[in-house]
Amino acid sequence: MTAFRLLWTAADHRARRDLLIAAVLAGTAELCAAGLLGVSGWFLTSCAVVTAQANTTWSWMYPSGTVRALALGRTGLRYSERLVSHGALLGATVSLRSRLVRAATTVPARELRNHRDGALMARLTSDVGAAGGMAGQVVPPLAGIGLTAAVVVTLLTVASPPSGAAELLLLALSVATAVTAERRTRGHQRTAAEAWATARATLLSARSAWWELRCLDAVDPVREQVADAVGRARRAEAAAETMMRRSRLLLRLLAVAGQTAVLVLALSGPVFAQPAAEAIGEVLLVAAAYELVETLPQVLRDHGLAADAAHRLTELANRALPGELSTASPPRASPAGAARALVARHVPVGVGAYRTRWSAVIEPGSVVLVTGPNGSGKSTLLETLAGRISPAVPRSVLLDGVPVESLPARAIADSLTLVEAEDWIADATLAENLRQSAPGADDATLRAALEAAALEQLPLDTPTGPLGSALSQGQRRRLVIARAVLRTPAVLLLDEPTAGLDDRTATRMLTGVRRALPDSALVIALPDRHDDLLPFAASRVLRLKPTSRAAIAE
Known part of the structure; x- marks a missing residue:
């Protein structure tokens, strides 16, 4: 061209x-x-x-x-x-x-x-x-x-x-x-x-x-x-x-x-x-x-x-724009707000010679707990489910029947939200960071999201500093979780959300997220020392160990 x-x-x-x-x-x-x-x-x-x-x-x-x-x-x-x-x-x-x-x-x-x-x-x-x-x-x-x-x-x-x-x-x-x-x-x-x-x-x-x-x-x-x-x-x-x-x-x-x-x-x-x-x-x-x-x-x-x-x-x-996709183009997920099922079929999990494959249907409203020590592959699994990493086996991760690797970023963003261990925070205020995911949200909605993340004690005009340096590690983690809650995703993936939090605050935060997103599927990765902090029953538990085969407990 x-x-x-x-x-x-x-x-x-x-x-x-x-x-x-x-x-x-x-x-x-x-x-x-x-x-x-x-x-x-x-x-x-x-x-x-x-x-x-x-x-x-x-x-x-x-x-x-x-x-x-x-x-x-x-x-x-x-x-x-x-x-x-x-x-x-x-x-x-x-x-x-x-x-x-x-x-x-x-x-x-x-x-x-x-x-x-x-x-x-x-x-x-x-x-x-x-x-x-x-x-x-x-x-x-x-x-x-x-x-x-x-x-x-x-x-x-x-x-x-x-x-x-x-x-x-x-x-x-x-x-x-x-x-x-x-x-x-x-x-x-x-x-x-x-x-x-x-x-x-x-x-x-x-x-x-x-x-x-x-x-x-x-x-x-x-x-x-x-x-x-x-x-x-x-x-x-x-x-x-x-x-x-x-x-x-x-x-x-x-x-x-x-x-x-x-x-x-x-x-x-x-x-x-x-x-x-x-x-x-x-x-x-x-x-x-x-x-x-x-x-x-x-x-x-x-x-x-x-x-x-x-x-x-x-x-x-040369990419087709939204609204210009022909019938020959890859199918897109259903409209935003619809209930969506995330299907994992024979996804490799674990590390080293003890890798195995995991299959699951993550239905709306369900909770999947992924637990294991550091280095066991929890973050890799969540990034694979979110489409951040191309799955080793094509069509092994499906969203409403569509492979996540073929979905555009916009379609995935309408359905999946991954909160990483170290997510990006703008050098602004709490309110400005929260409005990145909900530009039209009023102050009451923003405060409700902060409450869901157990961060209601901070005013909306609190400065975050460069990359969130004005906040503690736990406050940074809860801020990005509140930002994710505002998106009301169909599937919310949380990578070690309890890091830097005491047990009481971690339990309040997980309870608030579940209460704010009752119809969303939650996939929560927790270190094995925190797996008992989950305040509600998990629909499925995936336990990863770097020295043995991954075990799936229903």
């Missing part, structure tokens, strides 16, 4: 219209600029000639009026083109970004999890910006260059066929030079883009593990990794700039050759083949064309960036 095709398919009718209008305005404006330069040169030379000849019959009114009209037309067209192209750029970027964000909701959960280092966010920001830049930085300039070059060559051919042929050859050589330079710089640009992506991913990972890196005295190695990536990116960018400067120099030399060829051919022979005024006008007209051609390397460079960005966005852009 080319950058232009991606932009065109994502843009709405208005953005497409603005894109075409901007191209027409840009081409006409550059044509007026070239005509202004050529007519002005011819006019001034003619005035000098008639003055020397004392020709009083020559009229200067029509040429001066033409110069004025071209000047006004160039200014007005360029201003209009800027307005329209900027509007097209904004509209195309908004349309493309909104389409890709909606398409991201169709990404399977396990794939979406692989982009937590910022790769997906980079695509939706820098790559969309590069692809959307086609509307203002590539299409209008290319239209201006193409239209002006075609008209100039046509006029020269009519006036002097040898001059037209010479300029066509030199312009073709200039275009080939620009294209060759652009191809050579694209490798440097790709290297720079990969290096910047590596630096960004390393920084994001280091930020999330900052305190661990400090404890391990590993901040300096990470800093060196980031500095190395930034250095590679800057060296690649410098190499690309050097290549661009060389191509511009060569284009200027070709421009001088083109203007010289026109002048020599126009004035060659025993007598002037053309009047001096016409020759000067042709030279200046050619100069205007080459002035535009000198911008071609930068335009092609922007196009190359847009093409690379479009290539990275192709997979995401």
